[in-house]
Every structure is written in structure tokens, then in C-alpha cells.
Amino acid sequence: MAGPWYWKKALLWYALAAFVIAFDLLTKAWALASFQYAQPVEVTPFFDWLLLYNYGAAFSFLSEEGGWQRWFFSAIAVSVSCMLVVWLARIRPEQRWEPLALALILGGALGNLYDRLTLGYVVDFISLHYQQHRWPSFNIADSAICAGAIMLLIDLWRSKDSEVNE
Numbered sequence: 001m002a003g004p005w006y007w008k009k010a011l012l013w014y015a016l017a018a019f020v021i022a023f024d025l026l027t028k029a030w031a032l033a034s035f036q037y038a039q040p041v042e043v044t045p046f047f048d049w050l051l052l053y054n055y056g057a058a059f060s061f062l063s064e065e066g067g068w069q070r071w072f073f074s075a076i077a078v079s080v081s082c083m084l085v086v087w088l089a090r091i092r093p094e095q096r097w098e099p100l101a102l103a104l105i106l107g108g109a110l111g112n113l114y115d116r117l118t119l120g121y122v123v124d125f126i127s128l129h130y131q132q133h134r135w136p137s138f139n140i141a142d143s144a145i146c147a148g149a150i151m152l153l154i155d156l157w158r159s160k161d162s163e164v165n166e
Contacts, residue, residue: 009093013103014085020107024140025114031125031139040127050127052137055120070116077113081106097155104148111141 031051035041040048056069084106091099115122124137 004092005089006091006093007089010089010091010099013088013091013099014106016100016103017107017110020104020141020144021111021114024108024111024144027140028111028115028123028125031123035125046128046130048127048129049125050137052124053119053121054124054137055122070120074113074116077109077116081109081113084109097151101148101151101155104144104151108141108144108148111144112139 031049035049035051037051037053040050042048056073084102088099088102088106091102112122122139122141124139124142126139126143127137128135
């Protein structure tokens with residue numbers, strides 16, 4: 001086995017991922033119990049609760065296919081999650097930003113995976129809009145994945161900057 005493994009420190013990040021999963025599943029259960037399908041509930045002029053089922057990936061990509069996408073996206077989520085579990089265990093204990101980003105992505109991926117495997121679709125319920133223009137509905141897991149991905153991009157940008165300045 002090459003390189004150090006920091007399983008003990010990784011437990012903190014796994015716990016954060018578990019929190020994201022739990023929060024995501026609780027909010028999805030609340031949305032399912034509280035809202036009628038495809039009936040927006042206005043919260044502000046630009047924000048609604050809007051319960052929708054996403055059979056595809058981000059932005060309903062491939063949602064109109066015949067059902068194979070459920071297993072395809074599930075396999076991707078399992079593969080990426082396994083990679084993230086190992087990646088988190090190999091990050092030096094003094095690092096904070098990168099493992100935080102990875103834990104958010106891991107929790108989001110597993111939250112949506114749970115929906116895909118148990119329901120056959122992902123529950124979305126957050127809707128942002130301006131006049132007639134709607135952003136695709138999303139959920140807490142999607143938000144965690146996006147936040148983690150943005151953090152990784154910022155980390156990459158910061159790393160490139162520090163290499164140039166050295």
C-alpha cells in the first residue's frame with residue numbers, strides 16, 4: 001500500500017457526509033409529505049417549494065430515457081463515492097478545505113443515490129425563478145455537490161496561484 005492513510009481524521013469528514021445525507025433525506029421526506037407534485041408554493045417572488053421527480057441527472061439530463069439511466073447514474077454515484085471515501089482517507093490531517101469539499105460531494109452523491117435506488121428517481125423541491133424563467137429544481141444533496149465542486153475549483157485555482165508565485 002503506497003502512501004499514508006489517515007482513517008482516524010477521515011472519520012470527521014465521513015460524519016459530515018453522513019450529516020449531509022441525513023439532512024437531505026429529512027428535507028426530501030418533508031417535501032414529499034408537505035407538497036403536491038408540480039404545484040409551486042411561493043415563498044418569495046423568486047423562490048418556491050416545487051416538488052418534482054428527476055429521473056435523470058443534473059438539470060433532468062436523460063430523464064426521458066427508458067429507465068436505464070437510473071442504473072447508469074447509480075453506478076456512477078457508487079464509483080465516485082468509493083473514490084471519495086479513499087481520497088478522504090489519504091488527505092493529510094492538517095488540510096481542511098479539500099476534505100470539506102469532498103465530504104459535501106460524498107454526502108450529496110449518496111443522498112441522491114438513496115433516492116435513485118429506493119424510489120427510482122431523485123426528489124427535487126427547491127425552485128428559483130425570475131418572472132417566467134425557472135432554474136431547474138434541486139435539493140439539498142444537489143446543493144452540497146455544487147458547493148463542494150465550487151470549493152474544489154477554488155482550491156485548484158488557489159493551488160495554481162501559489163505555484164506561480166513560488
